[in-house]
């Protein structure tokens with residue numbers, strides 16, 4: 001059973017770079033690692049100058065990469081629901097449902113759910129084959145809620161399944177139901193099983209770690225504090241922080257000198273106000289991250 005690491009944080013702070021450097025450090029320590037990106041822009045494909053997409057691709061010895069495209073997953077998710085409903089609903093009801101499914105397919109909530117389902121599927125299917133699975137994005141609080149309420153979720157799923165069973169037996173009595181295997185019951189049962197399994201894997205602090213990336217500035221600190229608190233209410237502990245893009249401290253220029261003083265003040269705030277086991281501090285490099293420059297960052301995670 002491998003460890004699962006989620007990198008959280010706002011856009012641009014360095015999640016993709018840091019998760020890649022982290023994964024490289026594990027791989028180079030001889031640990032078999034899978035790096036998963038869910039960010040269609042600025043992804044690990046750009047970093048490694050190769051096309052990865054949703055096929056697992058070997059990047060170097062012990063390191064494999066994979067990219068999940070939320071839009072594509074979301075479309076596949078809706079189409080699957082559409083197909084399943086199509087086989088059991090009348091054409092008239094289906095016409096209305098199609099409109100609703102079209103609306104759902106462009107809603108952010110659907111993207112989140114589809115992505116979350118895909119992440120869970122990946123964890124369930126591959127975590128036994130890897131020492132580490134590193135995600136460059138964390139699921140949102142909205143989707144994590146699903147994991148934090150297993151009893152409620154179980155009861156809710158069970159009641160949906162029971163309702164469906166009742167409808168089916170009613171239909172059967174009226175001679176309308178020819179098929180005993182019901183796709184809706186199958187979907188609900190599978191989803192319940194997967195969520196229960198995912199919770200078992202994820203709530204266990206031994207297996208799952210959240211790492212937050214931030215910059216030493218006022219707003220990111222406030223946001224990280226909120227996120228850490230929110231995750232705690234779901235029994236998920238943030239173990240480590242990465243403070244990325246730390247300024248050099250040898251500047252003679254007044255502007256940068258005063259920036260540096262402020263940054264040091266914010267670093268203190270981070271240390272004092274966000275309770276974690278470990279804080280990685282990564283300097284701001286001269287260059288953007290690519291397949292060569294990322295090696296500079298790797299050493300900070302070794």
Ligand SMILES: Nc1ncnc2c1ncn2[C@@H]1O[C@H](COP(=O)(O)OP(=O)(O)O)[C@@H](O)[C@H]1O
Pocket residue numbers: 009010011012013014015016017018039042244245246282283284285286287288289290
């Ligand atoms: N320590 C660093 N020094 C210099 N540039 C960095 C550093 N970390 C990240 N970057 C650059 O900042 C930009 C955003 O980083 P990225 O990892 O894509 O962030 P995110 O995934 O959080 O959106 C990229 O251009 C990346 O090359």
Ligand SMILES: [Mg+2]
Pocket residue numbers: 015016017039041042043136
């Ligand atoms: Mg990214």
